[in-house]
Amino acid sequence: MKEVLPTFNSAVSIDCVLFGFDEGELKILLIERNEEPFKDWWALPGNLVKPDESVDQSASRILHELTGLSNIYMEQYYTFGEVNRHPQGRVITVAYYALLRLSNEKSLKPLTSFAKKAQWINVQQLPPLAFDHLNIFDKGLEKIKRRIKYLPIAFELLPEKFTLTQVQHVYEVILGKKLDKRNFRKKILSFGVLKELDEKQKGVSFRAATLYKFDRRKYAKLYGKEFSF
Amino acid sequence: MKEVLPTFNSAVSIDCVLFGFDEGELKILLIERNEEPFKDWWALPGNLVKPDESVDQSASRILHELTGLSNIYMEQYYTFGEVNRHPQGRVITVAYYALLRLSNEKSLKPLTSFAKKAQWINVQQLPPLAFDHLNIFDKGLEKIKRRIKYLPIAFELLPEKFTLTQVQHVYEVILGKKLDKRNFRKKILSFGVLKELDEKQKGVSFRAATLYKFDRRKYAKLYGKEFSF
DNA sequence: ATATAGTGTGTATTTGTTACACTAAGTAGT
DNA sequence: ACTACTTAGTGTAACAAATACACACTATAT
Numbered sequence: 001m002k003e004v005l006p007t008f009n010s011a012v013s014i015d016c017v018l019f020g021f022d023e024g025e026l027k028i029l030l031i032e033r034n035e036e037p038f039k040d041w042w043a044l045p046g047n048l049v050k051p052d053e054s055v056d057q058s059a060s061r062i063l064h065e066l067t068g069l070s071n072i073y074m075e076q077y078y079t080f081g082e083v084n085r086h087p088q089g090r091v092i093t094v095a096y097y098a099l100l101r102l103s104n105e106k107s108l109k110p111l112t113s114f115a116k117k118a119q120w121i122n123v124q125q126l127p128p129l130a131f132d133h134l135n136i137f138d139k140g141l142e143k144i145k146r147r148i149k150y151l152p153i154a155f156e157l158l159p160e161k162f163t164l165t166q167v168q169h170v171y172e173v174i175l176g177k178k179l180d181k182r183n184f185r186k187k188i189l190s191f192g193v194l195k196e197l198d199e200k201q202k203g204v205s206f207r208a209a210t211l212y213k214f215d216r217r218k219y220a221k222l223y224g225k226e227f228s229f
Numbered sequence: 230m231k232e233v234l235p236t237f238n239s240a241v242s243i244d245c246v247l248f249g250f251d252e253g254e255l256k257i258l259l260i261e262r263n264e265e266p267f268k269d270w271w272a273l274p275g276n277l278v279k280p281d282e283s284v285d286q287s288a289s290r291i292l293h294e295l296t297g298l299s300n301i302y303m304e305q306y307y308t309f310g311e312v313n314r315h316p317q318g319r320v321i322t323v324a325y326y327a328l329l330r331l332s333n334e335k336s337l338k339p340l341t342s343f344a345k346k347a348q349w350i351n352v353q354q355l356p357p358l359a360f361d362h363l364n365i366f367d368k369g370l371e372k373i374k375r376r377i378k379y380l381p382i383a384f385e386l387l388p389e390k391f392t393l394t395q396v397q398h399v400y401e402v403i404l405g406k407k408l409d410k411r412n413f414r415k416k417i418l419s420f421g422v423l424k425e426l427d428e429k430q431k432g433v434s435f436r437a438a439t440l441y442k443f444d445r446r447k448y449a450k451l452y453g454k455e456f457s458f
Numbered sequence: 459a460t461a462t463a464g465t466g467t468g469t470a471t472t473t474g475t476t477a478c479a480c481t482a483a484g485t486a487g488t
Numbered sequence: 489a490c491t492a493c494t495t496a497g498t499g500t501a502a503c504a505a506a507t508a509c510a511c512a513c514t515a516t517a518t
Contacts, residue, residue: 081284
């Protein structure tokens with residue numbers, strides 16, 4: 001094993017794939033690294049786990065440092081433990097995906113304490129990534145593809161009030177395929193967890209769509225932990 | 230943080246939930262611990278990850294030490310990283326489930342290098358477990374419940390040649406519910422990945438059932454990575 | 459007034475899911 | 489040889505869900 005940085009031995013880190021949905025595109029937040037190794041490369045936001053925090057707490061902290069927000073929806077999905085994944089020593093990393101509503105104001109102002117800058121980048125156009133981060137991202141996308149079929153995670157990416165077309169776009173971009181409008185609406189409404197509001201979309205130059213919101217209460221009552229899209 | 234065992238700081242371990250299917254029962258292999266903490270308690274087999282092995286390799290090694298076998302089907306499913314899950318220091322553990330064919334000869338002869346003894350125990354009748362191992366087990370069972378619906382893992386628990394009734398029993402015991410015989414057969418055969426053999430069950434005191442085997446080749450060709458039970 | 463762009467809706471067809479019960483075949487005992 | 493026993497093996501009807509598909513409506517901008 002590498003002796004370069006003995007303090008790295010058996011270190012545990014967290015990496016986060018923070019997804020956002022904006023203008024019909026699925027994006028992730030990447031940072032530009034400030035330090036070797038992979039200085040100036042794009043990377044997933046991440047950090048070492050501190051002795052006094054659980055891995056979940058560590059992920060929360062990293063997301064908080066990045067965005068200034070608490071209570072971001074996140075879930076652990078895989079641990080990457082190849083011996084040589086970090087060039088300076090042994091670092092096992094626990095990966096989380098996280099989902100964020102990108103309202104237009106706050107979308108591009110992450111704090112940048114541990115990187116030169118951070119930027120939302122379309123998942124279709126990712127630059128080369130540091131370490132094994134491309135692999136980590138791929139597996140994360142795979143996970144949300146699966147989980148959007150039984151967990152109501154689409155609504156974590158949307159504003160509180162949304163149109164059915166927006167929901168459909170989230171499903172389409174995550175699943176990577178077009179869906180039929182009528183069938184989609186029938187299905188998503190059939191779950192009985194969307195509440196139609198007495199309110200219409202604003203600021204569009206065409207017929208305004210009805211707004212809905214996700215009813216967590218009904219969801220919990222009807223499905224407990226999961227539905228089946 | 231605990232200073233009792235400073236070498237424990239940020240250690241990473243592996244724990245394995247090794248499932249076996251025997252006489253219609255789903256069992257896991259537990260060890261009786263030889264050392265403090267939790268001396269004499271039952272626990273999941275596990276060990277620290279060594280500096281020169283990946284987490285996957287570490288899990289393989291542990292399974293090999295336990296059973297003498299290589300190439301056991303296994304998959305990582307979650308990492309448990311609460312600060313106080315280990316009383317003597319910080320140990321983050323990566324959990325794997327593994328699936329084993331229990332043929333009658335080899336079933337109860339695991340090597341016991343890091344435990345007093347090891348024993349197959351019905352998952353319905355688990356004793357109290359050391360650490361947070363009950364939690365780790367629960368989450369593992371949940372995972373295979375989900376994954377048996379889209380991965381051909383049932384066949385990992387069965388001998389190479391098996392009857393359809395045996396397959397059904399595996400599904401029933403993992404999903405925790407009875408299934409209709411005719412509907413089950415229709416469905417499992419409709420996948421087109423079972424090969425009917427010119428051979429019957431032996432040694433039974435009633436009409437012998439036809440034997441089948443799982444055709445990995447066809448499976449890969451038809452489904453690539455997954456089907457949908 | 460009209461062009462434009464997205465909203466919102468119904469039905470027929472196909473496919474999959476569920477519920478359900480009897481006969482066939484082999485073994486063991488007499 | 490017969491009988492009793494135990495599991496294997498099979499079909500269909502009713503219902504539910506998934507799919508494929510097209511047009512009129514409405515708000516806005518010009």
